[in-house]
Amino acid sequence: MANHDVIIVGAGMAGLTCATYLNRFGVSSLVLEASDAVGGRVRTDKMDGFLLDRGFQILLTAYPEAQKLLDYQVLDLKSFRSGALIRLDGTFSVMSDPFKEPAQLVNTLLSPVGSLVDKLKVLQLSNEVSKESTEAFFNDKSTDTLSYLRDLGWSEGMIRNFFKPFFGGVFLENELATSSNFFRFVFKQFYNGEAVIPAQGMQEIPNQLAAKLPEGAVQLQTKVAKIVGNTVTLADGQTLTAKAVVVATDALQADRLLGRNVQRSFNKTTCTYFAAERSPLTEKMLALNPNRLSTVHNICMPSDIAPSYAPAGKTLVSVSTQGLEGVDEQKLTTHIVKELTEWFGADVKSWKHLRTYHLPESLLSFPANSAATELKITDTLYECGDHVAYPSLNAAMATGRKVAEMIAGI
Numbered sequence: 001m002a003n004h005d006v007i008i009v010g011a012g013m014a015g016l017t018c019a020t021y022l023n024r025f026g027v028s029s030l031v032l033e034a035s036d037a038v039g040g041r042v043r044t045d046k047m048d049g050f051l052l053d054r055g056f057q058i059l060l061t062a063y064p065e066a067q068k069l070l071d072y073q074v075l076d077l078k079s080f081r082s083g084a085l086i087r088l089d090g091t092f093s094v095m096s097d098p099f100k101e102p103a104q105l106v107n108t109l110l111s112p113v114g115s116l117v118d119k120l121k122v123l124q125l126s127n128e129v130s131k132e133s134t135e136a137f138f139n140d141k142s143t144d145t146l147s148y149l150r151d152l153g154w155s156e157g158m159i160r161n162f163f164k165p166f167f168g169g170v171f172l173e174n175e176l177a178t179s180s181n182f183f184r185f186v187f188k189q190f191y192n193g194e195a196v197i198p199a200q201g202m203q204e205i206p207n208q209l210a211a212k213l214p215e216g217a218v219q220l221q222t223k224v225a226k227i228v229g230n231t232v233t234l235a236d237g238q239t240l241t242a243k244a245v246v247v248a249t250d251a252l253q254a255d256r257l258l259g260r261n262v263q264r265s266f267n268k269t270t271c272t273y274f275a276a277e278r279s280p281l282t283e284k285m286l287a288l289n290p291n292r293l294s295t296v297h298n299i300c301m302p303s304d305i306a307p308s309y310a311p312a313g314k315t316l317v318s319v320s321t322q323g324l325e326g327v328d329e330q331k332l333t334t335h336i337v338k339e340l341t342e343w344f345g346a347d348v349k350s351w352k353h354l355r356t357y358h359l360p361e362s363l364l365s366f367p368a369n370s371a372a373t374e375l376k377i378t379d380t381l382y383e384c385g386d387h388v389a390y391p392s393l394n395a396a397m398a399t400g401r402k403v404a405e406m407i408a409g410i
Helices: 013-024 064-069 102-110 116-129 134-139 145-151 156-171 180-192 204-211 251-258 329-344 346-350 393-408
Strands: 004-009 029-032 044-047 050-053 077-079 084-088 091-095 195-198 224-228 231-234 239-247 266-276 286-288 298-300 315-322 352-364 381-383
Touching: 004 013, 013 029, 013 064, 013 204, 013 393, 029 239, 044 352, 050 266, 050 315, 050 352, 064 393, 084 156, 116 180, 134 180, 145 156, 145 180, 156 180, 156 286, 156 315, 224 251, 239 251, 239 393, 251 352, 266 329, 266 346, 315 329, 329 346, 329 352, 381 393
Parallel strands: 004 029, 004 239, 084 286, 239 381
Antiparallel strands: 044 050, 077 195, 084 091, 224 231, 231 239, 266 315, 266 352, 286 298, 298 315
């Protein structure tokens, strides 16, 4: 006889979303999490009064699944300005959304980042994708994003100076080999909403979901060793049974638990944090470096967006580098300081290195025409997570919701 209705393995965004919907549907669940806190990849560490998200992350408020489930007001979201600062010829050019910031229209049109025709094409694509549903994006045949941009007629300068650094930072790969369908989906989210961070760090998002579950519904520091049928065996040898089991871990852990031998490719990122006395940026925007052969790819000051990310009178600096196979923290830090000294001057040499997060399995690669995985494996076994759909927080939440609906018969 099963001693639980549903056991969910993994308290990341997919697992917590699944548990939240099951609770709404009147189905009890037990969420087992191997680590010391909920969130999976959406975690925030506290260090010397700074809030360090584990890798540079943002929430896009237009995500349909986030809108359904999250209380944005309670999260106290802080917004980036639309667009980005582009580092060209030793200075920064502003690329912003003129619909959101009409005052920046002239600056954007005159920016050397791309031609006037390029910028008009951005407006045209914005209008086109705003009319598509999430499902429609992923039902179409796709190509890689780079080919898609070239086919639509954007100049090589616009692709090199804007699309590669901006969306390369989203995809965590510099060649825009990611599916054009995913590009179109993400483009819509930026157009329809805002890029934000919660005032107290990205982990507040999974914390909010977990707080709404019944007491005892989430069991931390509980590693699952194997799953056979509807029986879950823990690392300490204890066995639990359930009417349904949901695997909501990351891709590699899911493969291990489900006995799959799958060759997976991941996009890698490394995030290096510094403490500074003052912000070197004049705008609340992400700064992009089109030179992807450099060490610094993207840089932002999270404390410019949400002052609570740093102690009073201090600035938190976040530097992202894509594609590193391994990291020597000292050498990487030295290279970053050298490059940014050329950008911002000698003040950079006084910055204090706080922590480096190297994330070799940050996002599953998502090439053209990637196929989604079935969420229902057997009558008692299910799987959810962004790796079974497309790489985003929205997909993690969507698959969690869909599995809950399957189990509850909704």
